[in-house]
Amino acid sequence: MSDPGIVVIGAGQAGGWAARTLRDEGFEGGIVVIGEEPYPPYERPPLSKEVLLGKEPAESSYLWPEGSFDELGIELRTGVEATAIERAGKTVALSGGGTVAYDKLLIATGGRVRKLPIEGEELEGVHYLRGIDDSAAIRADLGEGAQLVVIGGGWIGLEVAAAARMLGADVVVVEALEQLCGRALTSDLAAYLLDVHRGRGVDIRLGTTVEALTGESRVSGARLSGGKTVPATAAVIGIGIVPNVELAKAAGLEVDNGIKVDALCRTSDPNIFAAGDVTNHPNGLLGRNIRLESWENAQNQGIAAAKAMLGGESPYCEIPWFWSDQYDVNIQLVGLPTDFEETVTRGDRADGSFVEFYMKGGRIDGAAAINNPRDIRFAKRLMQAEKIVDPAALADPSVKLQALLRG
Ligand SMILES: Cc1cc2nc3c(=O)[nH]c(=O)nc-3n(C[C@H](O)[C@H](O)[C@H](O)COP(=O)(O)OP(=O)(O)OC[C@H]3O[C@@H](n4cnc5c(N)ncnc54)[C@H](O)[C@@H]3O)c2cc1C
Structure with missing residues (x-):
């Protein structure tokens, strides 16, 4: 039996970059990447932009062409969920049975969409957006005559609203707060963005919530606070994500709004590292701990974690950067x-x-x-x-x- 090498849980952006970096840095041992999605590692930002608009195929979001990991001698197991981490024996249990042994483990499980527990949320035509399949399903509902209700005036909601308008749909955005993008923007800038969307014909309702989605089997409307119902042929709910910390928590790792790691991406177990949306990490430049949901952090913390797993000692410390494209x-x-x-x-x-x-x-x-x-x-x-x-x-x-x- 060969020596256990490095196992990565999560074949997303952070996990993908970490695995690749291990090879780029000269690691010759075994690398196994476990991903529950059926796709190779891909970037999510295009899913609410170019891919949703139909300007680029979903495959354009793959980090590297299919088969790249084979060439690098990285074993990519897609469609497989890691169900438990057994720290004493250093193994990861997999869905469908079986385990994989590790010498070092990286948890890069990202986040999942926050669900909105309202009546009608399960109706056909009601979507969340996190992965390739979600983007395709939303796109399929944005055909002629589409009336889209977007719940949540944050980044995802606004990008979807912009794409839908550009595709000719009628769009209503419902936001509970009195401004768009809540904490991320000053009220001034949020007001600017509001004008951008209203100028493109999006009906934005601030300080409003959706109390229920209505319809028989398919959504046909959204009942707003105040009692009015707006018509809808589709709805997209974009109210944030929840970090996927359950595996780490069950394994007894320290978790607090994300998996707690130090500046070398180490969890409270010296053989287990974490990177990406799922981490709560220190930022020396800001002087505090943060959890980021950003493309740049996923990539660079993934790279930093790989180097640290190989014994590198450069702390991961960057000024956060984020972008969004709307129209x-x-x-x-x-x-x-x-x-x-x-x-x-x-x-x-x-x-x-x-x-x-x-x-x-x-x-x-x-x-x-x-x-x-x-x-x-x-x-x-x-x-x-x-x-x-x-x-x-x-x-x-x-x-x-x-x-x-x-x-
Ligand atoms: C539609 C959309 C648009 C975005 N646009 C922007 C943008 O414009 N700018 C920006 O900076 N950021 C943007 N982001 C955020 C950015 O994409 C994320 O921060 C980034 O994807 C995080 O990468 P990650 O690898 O940490 O997590 P993820 O990309 O979520 O990857 C984690 C992977 O782990 C898998 N996984 C989880 N648990 C298990 C398990 N137990 N076993 C096996 N696999 C598991 C998941 O299925 C997933 O594939 C956007 C996100 C979305 C969804």
Whole structure:
């Protein structure tokens, strides 16, 4: 019997990158990646953008062409769920019976959609969006005459709303809070996004909830708080995700809004690591623990975990970055600003391209940009360098941010 090597639970973005990095870093032992979905590792962002719009096939979201793991000598077991971790014997139990032994284990189980427990949630035409099949099912319901109700005015809901409008559907977005994207955006920026959607003809109801989805076997309407029912041929519920921590918890690992890991992605068991949406990890630059649901974190923490599993000692520490595309509007955020003192705006909102910098103690604590990816890149570098910057210079588009880096 060959020596147990490294086992990865979760063939998503973090798990996929970790497995690949192990080989890139020269690890020659066995690597087994267990994924419950029937697909090779893929990226999810296109599922609410290009793939939902039908501009790209689902396969375009695969991290690498099918068969790449075979070539790298990585055993990919798709359609298999890891059902338990037995830490004493260092094995993982699999659905369908059988176990796989590990020397080191990576948990990259991501998250699953948060369910909305309302009447009618099980009706045909009611969707959540996490995977390839969900995206295809939503797309199939966005044909001619579609009337879509989106529950939740967060990133997923708004991207779906944008795609649906672009495909010609009538769209109502129902959001419980008084602003879009809750905690992620300032009220100012949320108001800008609201105008973007309303300007494209989306009917957005803030401070409103869906009390029930109605219909016989298929959804035909959504009953809103206040009593009115809006017609619907389909509904998409986008109210967040729940980290898949159950395996870790049952194995006795420390869990608290995600699997607790240190800066080397180690859980409370030195042979078990975790990466991606499922982790609650320290961020030295922010000085606190965070759990992120972001593409960049999934990839880079996956890579960092692989290196740490091979004995690397570089802590994983990056300023969070996130983006969203809605119509022709690209939104990018850096940092997780909390109690900033001042907002500095660069550029003109009316032009549809501007940046907001959130300042604390003379430094940039975070920034958000509409259609200005370049300035966001420099904002991130200014944050990394912990530069004290003059707000007047930041606000002046004729001053290049690059120059502030040198200053
Ligand atoms: C529609 C959509 C759009 C997005 N858009 C953006 C965006 O624009 N920008 C951005 O920054 N982020 C975006 N994200 C978030 C980003 O995709 C996630 O942060 C990222 O996918 C997390 O990767 P992960 O590997 O941690 O988890 P996941 O991608 O969730 O992968 C985890 C995998 O583990 C599998 N798994 C779980 N439990 C088990 C088990 N017991 N056994 C076997 N397999 C298991 C799951 O089935 C899944 O395949 C988007 C997400 C979605 C759903």
